[in-house]
Amino acid sequence: MGMVQDIVSWILLTGGGFFVLVGGIGVLRMPNLYTRMHAASVTDTLGAVLVLGGIMVQAGLSLAAIKLAAILLFLLITSPTSSYALAHSALLAGIQPDAGRGADPEDHP
Amino acid sequence: MQLLGIYHYWVFAVLLMIGFYAVVAKVNLVKKLIGLSIFQAAVFLLYITMSKVSGGTAPIFSESAAGQLFSNPLPQVLILTAIVVGISTTALGLGIVVRIKERYGTIEEHEIQEIDRR
Amino acid sequence: MTVLFGIFLLTLVVITALGIVHTKNLFVAVMLLGIFSLLIAANFFLLDAADVALTEAAVGAGISTVLFLGALALTSERERAATPHRWLSLAVVVSATLVVLYATFDKPTFGDPNAPVHQHVGPWYLEKTPEYVDIPNVVTAVLGTFRGYDTLGEVFVVFTAGIGVLFLLSGGGPASPTERRARPAESAIGLRDDLIPRVVARLLVPFILLFGLYVQFHGEYGPGGGFQAGALIAAAFILYALVEGEGRTLEALPRKALMALTVAGALLYGGVGLAGIVLGSEFLDYSVLASNPVKGQQIGIILIELGVGMTVTGVLLSIFHAFAAREQT
Secondary structure (H helix, E strand, O other): OHHHHHHHHHHHHHHHHHHHHHHHHHHHHOOOHHHHHHHHHHHHHHHHHHHHHHHHHHHOOOHHHHHHHHHHHHHHHHHHHHHHHHHHHHHHHOOOOOOHHHOOHHHOO | OHHHHHHHHHHHHHHHHHHHHHHHHOOEHHHHHHHHHHHHHHHHHHHHHHHOEOOOEOOEOOHHHOOOOEOOHHHHHHHHHHHHHHHHHHHHHHHHHHHHHHHHOOOEHHHHHHHHHO | OHHHHHHHHHHHHHHHHHHHHHOOEHHHHHHHHHHHHHHHHHHHHHOOOHHHHHHHHHHHHHHHHHHHHHHHHHOOOEOOOOOOOHHHHHHHHHHHHHHHHHHHOOOOOOEOOOOHHHOOHHHHHHHHHHHHOOOOEHHHHHHHHHOHHHHHHHHHHHHHHHHHHHHHHOOOOOOOHHHHHHOOOOOOOOOOOOHHHHHHHHHHHHHHHHHHHHHHHOOOOOOOOHHHHHHHHHHHHHHHHHHHOHHHHHHHOOHHHHHHHHHHHHHHHHHHHHHHHHOOOOOOOHHHOOOOHHHHHHHHHHHHHHHHHHHHHHHHHHHHHHHHHOOOO
């Protein structure tokens, strides 16, 4: 049981770390504010779920696991909301969602 | 462990001087206050680094931690007080900066001194 | 492995600090200061200081960011001038850094149990807490009982800062009172037209308040206590004010109630101290508050933590309202 627990949490933690890395690379390489936030939200959702899931498997069935589940729930509610608030205020401030070089030529007269 | 210890102390020195540079060299008053916050955080880091005991854990008794080594609680108490006093000072400083802006129209130090000289 | 993690976090802290000092946009500097505080809090947690990490995260990354943003809204957002005498300051700072780095070689070895700081008083607290106070969290015991006088002074410092900010900023602003009355009250509408943050914030505020109360009353059993709880409860009200507007928050918790909360907290703490004198012992001696001295100490700690929490909540919220209500030039 200990071995299976360890292997499962290893897989979850490595997967979570990979998605956090992908999110970080995306924030650095994306051209526009909106595409960067899109990449950063991968860290918030998939990265958080996998990392916290890995730690929960390690904690077993205990009070710590319930606390971690509560943390995961609050993280999943608040992170996308703050991403939305950021994108909305960026739109209100006038930053246009420009698709960049791959844009459709008919949209640009 | 030796490397980590030396690294902690060196980061303390570097952060202290970064904060000090911001306080001394920058002319914007809000930037000076931000530099002061960095300076305070460096001092907190020094104290908490000194309170750590190898193989110790947080100084909270529990049944699972009987007979275990604990880290020193005394610097933690001092820093707890220091953090709250730091935020109080920052809040008061920001209030003064807002009033200076209203009275002088600027928060750049050399412009304020220029206006005062006239 | 912990060594690698520690080194990584500390390097991030230094890079963030360099970014803060370098940037010319003050908004960016304040956001980076929030990240800096959160990284320092993670470092404190790695160094076994759980209480301090919670306080730094709540106060430094939460309340401090809001106060700086409030001040930035009333002043300018960009840092305009170049630094005069830049090379002189840099030379002084670099030489001072080298002196401090030279001094670090004499510092005690990291984690050494025989370092001077771990002799005499520290082990005495760890040894005598189960005997005199009998609560699991030694930091709360030291803060509340053994060093209770310092904590009383700290509560009064927070109180004084609140009074000071109210003196400075509660006049209402540079506009004259007649102008202000003529202008309709359109102040601080908040995010009324933004549905998603409003719904989520209103969903979260009761949970934040609940967590604040949990931290207040579990300060003796785990990391927590009055300061962290005060910051958390203030943060809940600040979140409400950010989405619903300052007017409705003042209807929920009016300024007089905040002032009463602040004063009552400080008086409660002082009162518990005086109760020690009235019941025949010294100032701030809690062991006379009940028939069993250990129970008396526990009752005393609960009461003073309550006082601390009330004062910190009242002061932080008063300061926030003072900044938010100030008329912008």
